[in-house]
Amino acid sequence: MDQVKFGTELISRLMDHLSSQLDGCVGVGLSVWPDGRLMRAVGRAAELDQLQLDGADGPLVVASRDERQTVGQVGGVDVVAVPGSWGNGGPVVLTVYLDHAPRGEDLKAIEEIEPLVATAASVVEFCAGEVLRADQMVRMVQHRRYIEQAKGLVMGARPCAPGEAFELLVRASQHANVKLRDVATALVLVVGGALEDSAEETVEPPRVAFDAARRLWDGLRK
Template sequence: MDQVKFGTELISRLMDHLCSRLDGCEGAGLSVWPEGTLLRAVGVAAELDAEQLSSGAGPLVDASRDERQVSGQVAGTHVLAVPGSWGDGGPVVLTVYLSHAPTVEDLAAIEEVEPLVATAAAVVEFCAGEVLRADQMVRMVQHRRYIEQAKGLVMGARPCTPGEAFELLVRTSQHANVKLRDVATALVLTVGGTLEDSTDDVAAPPDAALEVAERLWEALRHLRPE
């Protein structure tokens, strides 16, 4: 069996399951920052995720920017924000809203379900809801590896956090109207001369992405510490 069907229904079921496991859960959301997209919301997450996306501040934004789990309060409601997979628009962040500060039991339940939600979201984003073939799964994983490598290159050229490096890549791709995955792959190829673990199934980045990557790396080289 070389294909499996993923979709938003799977994400919805996983999030509903998570909420049912948490006492005092008032909602859960799945959002993308810095793109600012609310993918799925249950309960108060529809309003509170949207508020953070609009203002560009809050645990959701901090979790995306710093690539770490962040807890806090939004409009008097306790929230735990957990960054997961990365797409062209930014990290996918799972937010869970509770009537109380997160307990050890809450954290355990969230840590168990969050990887499943993040993986499902990554698959849906990458394949736009189509049937996913095995080779597409391989390419999805490879592209995300190149995004991580590209972030490392940016961080090596300028003092910044992983989140700030990712935001720079996102801004670059959006400004040039080139997919983030192509910019990242092109940057790795530009700097390293080859793609690690590349196979015939991995398409070379388009010329537009290579041009963007070359300009970006030239700019970053001037910022590298001596």
């Protein structure tokens, strides 16, 4: 289909752009889960993604399983693995490989591009009749909206740039070992009491996410 061809080309351009924007980037990969199918790879990503798939371990595997941003090393190379949730069909995971430990500017650049890559990938899969269904695409958009709302709350409580607000949410999710989308949703509920334009089928986050959100909010107000 023409949409699939366009979507694939868009993914390639976005990943090439991300690679060019990051100093010391040695590879960028995009895989579809739960089957771990590699959709696109730049540089050493194909080799390093496959290494984790073969060993059933590493940041890529953890990010796909727990649906939370994961940082680590693979074969001596630093990696940031960022999942974009597609609902019950499993996430798409963007892996970015660097020759240094990820810095704030690296995470900011990844944050800006990852939603576009994940959305383009979802369109490709949907048009190809693969993993995605229309309702899963809607949920993915909802999850991203909640994350943006949570970032806005963090920025309001502690004047900071969007990238720093996102980092604080990521740290809270990693510390509590809970999905980023759950911490973000819980924070919106804790502070605002309701979700904007929420769908009836929205699932309430687990208690641990609410605990993490409250700790984050209490810390921001000190």
